[in-house]
Amino acid sequence: xxxxxxxxxxxxxxxxxxxxxxxxxxxxxxxxxxxxxxxxxxxxxxxxxxxxxxxxxxxxxxxxxxxxxxxxxxxxxxxxxxxxxxxxxxxxxxxxxxxxxxxxxxxxxxxxxxxxxxxxxxxxxxxxxxxxxxxxxxxxxxxxxxxxxxxxxxxxxxxxxxxxxxxxxxxxxxxxxxxxxxxxxxxxxxxxxxxxxxxxxxxxxxxxxxxxxxxxxxxxxxxxxxxxxxxxxxxxxxxxxxxxxxxxxxxxxxxxxxxxxxxxxxxxxxxxxxxxxxxxxxxxxxxxxxxxxxxxxxxxxxxxxxxxxxxxxxxxxxxxxxxxxxxxxxxxxxxxxxxxxxxxxxxxxxxxxxxxxxxxxxxxxxxxxxxxxxxxxxxxxxxxxxxxxxxxxxxxxxxxxxxxxxxxxxxxxxxxxxxxxxxxxxxxxxxxxxxxxxxxxxxxxxxxxxxxxxxxxxxxxxxxxxxxxxxxxxxxxxxxxxxxxxx
Amino acid sequence: xxxxxxxxxxxxxxxxxxxxxxxxxxxxxxxxxxxxxxxxxxxxxxxxxxxxxxxxxxxxxxxxxxxxxxxxxxxxxxxxxxxxxxxxxxxxxxxxxxxxxxxxxxxxxxxxxxxxxxxxxxxxxxxxxxxxxxxxxxxxxxxxxxxxxxxxxxxxxxxxxxxxxxxxxxxxxxxxxxxxxxxxxxxxxxxxxxxxxxxxxxxxxxxx
Numbered sequence: 001x002x003x004x005x006x007x008x009x010x011x012x013x014x015x016x017x018x019x020x021x022x023x024x025x026x027x028x029x030x031x032x033x034x035x036x037x038x039x040x041x042x043x044x045x046x047x048x049x050x051x052x053x054x055x056x057x058x059x060x061x062x063x064x065x066x067x068x069x070x071x072x073x074x075x076x077x078x079x080x081x082x083x084x085x086x087x088x089x090x091x092x093x094x095x096x097x098x099x100x101x102x103x104x105x106x107x108x109x110x111x112x113x114x115x116x117x118x119x120x121x122x123x124x125x126x127x128x129x130x131x132x133x134x135x136x137x138x139x140x141x142x143x144x145x146x147x148x149x150x151x152x153x154x155x156x157x158x159x160x161x162x163x164x165x166x167x168x169x170x171x172x173x174x175x176x177x178x179x180x181x182x183x184x185x186x187x188x189x190x191x192x193x194x195x196x197x198x199x200x201x202x203x204x205x206x207x208x209x210x211x212x213x214x215x216x217x218x219x220x221x222x223x224x225x226x227x228x229x230x231x232x233x234x235x236x237x238x239x240x241x242x243x244x245x246x247x248x249x250x251x252x253x254x255x256x257x258x259x260x261x262x263x264x265x266x267x268x269x270x271x272x273x274x275x276x277x278x279x280x281x282x283x284x285x286x287x288x289x290x291x292x293x294x295x296x297x298x299x300x301x302x303x304x305x306x307x308x309x310x311x312x313x314x315x316x317x318x319x320x321x322x323x324x325x326x327x328x329x330x331x332x333x334x335x336x337x338x339x340x341x342x343x344x345x346x347x348x349x350x351x352x353x354x355x356x357x358x359x360x361x362x363x364x365x366x367x368x369x370x371x372x373x374x375x376x377x378x379x380x381x382x383x384x385x386x387x388x389x390x391x392x393x394x395x396x397x398x399x400x401x402x403x404x405x406x407x408x409x410x411x412x413x414x415x416x417x418x419x420x421x422x423x424x425x426x427x428x429x430x431x432x433x434x435x436x437x438x439x440x441x442x443x444x445x446x447x448x449x450x451x452x453x454x455x456x457x458x459x460x461x462x463x464x465x466x467x468x469x470x471x472x473x474x475x476x477x478x479x480x481x482x483x484x485x486x487x
Numbered sequence: 488x489x490x491x492x493x494x495x496x497x498x499x500x501x502x503x504x505x506x507x508x509x510x511x512x513x514x515x516x517x518x519x520x521x522x523x524x525x526x527x528x529x530x531x532x533x534x535x536x537x538x539x540x541x542x543x544x545x546x547x548x549x550x551x552x553x554x555x556x557x558x559x560x561x562x563x564x565x566x567x568x569x570x571x572x573x574x575x576x577x578x579x580x581x582x583x584x585x586x587x588x589x590x591x592x593x594x595x596x597x598x599x600x601x602x603x604x605x606x607x608x609x610x611x612x613x614x615x616x617x618x619x620x621x622x623x624x625x626x627x628x629x630x631x632x633x634x635x636x637x638x639x640x641x642x643x644x645x646x647x648x649x650x651x652x653x654x655x656x657x658x659x660x661x662x663x664x665x666x667x668x669x670x671x672x673x674x675x676x677x678x679x680x681x682x683x684x685x686x687x688x689x690x691x692x693x694x695x
Contacts, residue, residue, distance in 0.1 A: 033586075033630040093619070093621035093625060096618070097621065100655040102649070104647065104649065
């Protein structure tokens with residue numbers, strides 16, 4: 001049997017005393033462990049909140065007594081008890097490692113150490129990051145996925161499938177109302193499925209492929225290291241880059257991952273930034289694909305997003321009270337990713353994503369159809385039109401924002417459509433893209449915000465996001481007009 | 488409405504499709520067992536980014552997202568496999584550094600192994616940083632939990648010139664130790680054999 005670790009005798013004495021306090025209670029946890037956890041001020045044993053373990057304990061345990069045992073022991077060993085216990089354990093672990101492993105005489109560096117250094121040193125790291133962004137994201141996702149692939153599939157849909165569907169539907173159903181449900185401008189097949197299959201699917205496939213590659217190669221955490229200093233100034237630790245970077249994949253999941261952050265303050269800031277500035281992969285893909293058609297527009301969009309991210313983060317860091325926590329993160333090694341793993345991951349993500357959006361896109365088509373039938377759609381769109389004009393957008397953009405209420409990527413796909421038919425161009429494209437990116441995230445993310453942060457924070461964050469998105473769209477439009485930037 | 492990366496309610500059906508396409512895990516793993524034996528529950532625990540989720544995928548034939556990125560798993564995933572003629576339920580847990588949690592997601596794993604009935608804890612460690620990881624092993628043993636130690640990533644360790652003597656380690660800790668390179672499925676059969684030993688011993692001790 002494994003021998004227990006023997007701690008320095010004052011600690012052993014303390015353990016024995018606490019053990020006797022615990023007494024003969026039946027517990028799944030051995031007394032010695034319980035005593036050690038109590039002596040180390042284990043948060044869930046000591047916290048006031050009623051965990052089931054604690055409520056049992058409360059009646060029987062004399063916490064004041066343990067408190068004094070800790071104080072006495074710390075006086076005897078003249079260091080923190082938690083530290084001393086960890087120290088003893090660590091020594092044994094070190095000793096076992098020495099005993100059972102053969103270590104190289106010299107600490108041989110990681111095989112890819114030079115690559116690691118290159119990727120995290122600001123002088124070389126930032127150019128590398130820019131190269132990765134340019135080739136990996138802009139060229140591959142934007143130009144190839146958003147341009148070539150989407151053009152091909154959209155063109156095919158527009159020229160072959162849509163007319164065919166329109167004709168077939170027209171022959172089956174003599175009534176225009178039913179025809180409009182499936183075909184024509186807002187039909188399930190001609191709009192909903194076309195958006196999902198011809199615009200979103202190709203871009204997202206390419207983006208997921210790229211994202212999986214970045215993830216598995218270990219490059220993502222190196223970006224974290226690179227921007228850590230930047231993050232510190234806005235009151236976030238390097239650790240909070242994890243949910244933010246994951247937010248580029250899926251904001252919903254990232255909101256869930258904010259629970260890995262240590263302080264409540266960081267969690268709120270990260271949730272806000274996720275809701276406001278971080279576009280999820282689908283949205284990012286579609287927006288990149290769209291704006292890549294006009295590189296100047298892409299540059300303005302990117303600059304605005306980064307500025308807002310830093311600005312809001314900085315302000316939130318000032319407003320939300322609490323301690324800034326220190327950076328601690330594991331840096332996984334750089335690895336040559338396995339093709340199999342990447343394909344599997346892309347496939348699983350894509351399948352999940354596609355089956356999630358397809359019904360929603362169809363539902364949106366049905367709702368638009370019903371809305372048009374009842375006049376509600378036109379009513380809302382008419383209501384939104386002044387807002388569109390206020391933002392300097394054509395009034396045809398109003399439905400797009402309505403789609404955006406369902407999902408941001410659906411709205412983005414709508415923008416793609418407007419752009420290719422020449423309605424949305426240049427400055428308008430930038431304003432629309434920025435406003436839509438800032439806009440409320442999808443319904444799922446809102447749900448998770450509620451689950452993780454509670455009702456009060458969710459309402460506060462959501463109303464701020466809506467207000468901010470439209471005001472910023474307005475100011476950006478004014479600014480671009482004043483600066484007479486042409487695209 | 489959930490996202491596929493969390494395990495709570497995602498991929499409810501036929502997520503082995505990916506497996507079929509990319510030959511991820513063999514069909515044998517998915518065979519259903521209807522024997523009425525008591526179920527053995529085994530939790531996979533360890534620091535972030537040591538390969539718990541990958542091992543979980545290999546053991547159960549299901550797919551949970553695996554990344555070269557700490558913090559990918561935030562909730563517990565469940566999967567089954569028949570080992571030693573019994574249904575064994577594996578639990579994939581978020582990473583934890585110590586029995587005393589710092590963040591919420593570490594607490595998830597801790598509460599699981601301390602407060603719920605787990606028959607065996609498989610502690611997955613990175614062979615490259617053994618000392619740092621053994622810290623948790625010692626804590627688990629201190630808590631008198633039945634522990635099986637998986638020393639993972641021996642392939643990467645070897646490249647750095649680090650060799651781990653698994654027998655010596657097993658002797659020092661008095662627990663079963665399996666060294667693995669889960670990415671290449673090295674050591675998987677051995678691990679399954681050890682788990683089978685445990686399951687058999689366990690069901691015997693219940694029977695008599």
